[in-house]
Amino acid sequence: MVEPVIKTVDLNCYFGSDHVLKGVNVEIPPNEILGVIGPANSGKTTFLRALNRLNYLHRNYSQTGEIYLGGREIREVGDNLLRKRIGVIFALPQVLPVTIFENVAYGPKVHGTRNKAVVAHTVEEALKKAYLWDEVKDRLHEPAIRLSGGQQQRLCIARTLAVEPEVILYDEPCSGLDPISTAMVEDAMQKLKADYTQILVTNNTKQASRVSERCAFFLMGELVEIDDTHTLFTNPKDERTDDYITGRFG
């Protein structure tokens, strides 16, 4: 097997005394789209946010176990560089109250790109990769808030791409979007596969089966099963997985 991009070893996460994630071991090879499914409060989002240490923005969060990015423990990488290398797309489109251009240019700027032409080029490339360029190229200096929800979410993807990450985390990225916008986001993910490792947390099992190659099923903080998406959906090994995907609970 190829060297995994991300590897977690016995990962346990706690919010105060709540044991939210229990001994999770996962290996994610490069260029994979990993789907993460499970009912509410199963620890999917906590798992995702553990990977770039966003959980630590909460005051009472603690964690044991190890997480490796390209063979290196993420604590050694440093938060700023880690979050540059592992980008995240949040559930609701969250744009900064500045222009479309400035939203995407923010990342390169904080990472030290001063040259205006370089920034402009990075912004254009990122917007193209997120399939938003054609819709916004004539209105780059309008407030980002004027975009539709689906456009805003693709703007968020472009903003993440602009800092040139290796891994992109999606935290239910389509939960607030209509089917057409959802299709566009899924499309973008497929095209990004060539260059990025992607992890998609979703409440929509159909979306997981459409988009991902492998799929992980979480239940009450436990990683119940992880397998090829096709196998997991047609021939799950664990009864609880079967119950969930056939809609018996959750």
Added chain:
Amino acid sequence: MNGAKIRQTIAFSVLGALTLLIVVPILGVIVYIAINGAGAVTWEFLTAAPRQGMKAGGIFPAIVGTILLVVGTMLFSLPLGVLSAIYLVEYARDNLFTRMIKLSVVNLSGIPSIVYGLFGFTLFVLLLRFGTSILAGSLTLAIMSLPVIITAAKEALESVPFTYREISLSLGASRWQTVRYCVLPYAIPGILTGTVLSLSRAAGETAPILFTVAAFYLPRLPRSAFDQVMALPYHLYVISTQVPNIPLELSFATALVLVALVFLMNVVSIFLRAHYRKKRLW
């Protein structure tokens, strides 16, 4: 009309009337001062030094003194206040030390201004040997202004949505970059409001400058930050109560100038606020 609608109309009328009640005393004070003092506000009154034991001439040195004190106060209290607020909101962990700072800020705002005056006199005038000077007066007024500025800045920073910080940090920005680019720009209008509010109070205070800077009668402009200076509120107090036979009109005119100065500061802050609001795009 049904019952709910009638009750709503009554409630709105009562609330409206009560709100109007706030405007009455303010307008009353301003109109009363203007009627009695406007006649004496001449070009000479604004630009000349007092003469004949303050019975004639103008109040120019006092105007300059008050402006210098406000600027000096701002120089010390604005950076200190805003930086403390940034520390408290963005960096400080919730521990005993932080709680002690927050408690101090709250208590600082409850101290009577004469106590600040005596404290400033002891610390700046005597102990640090600044003498009765603009420097000592500004520092005293700055300490008095700090709690309002810190509280206003804190609230302004806290009202910036957490998602902006989350976005910035998730893109790999450092904490300071996040504060600098994603928090501070949106907090500036609120910080300005609090600053002007506390500075206009500082402009009108008498007790803190009584022993630290104010000159009873000094019909010339200060030469350095270690010089004494006249100030409008203290001058008003002096000509109203300490010197006999001063035309009442002069007191009213001095009060009018002081009120106008504070009003002007507020107008400037309104324009600045509007300018910064325009930058925010939503």
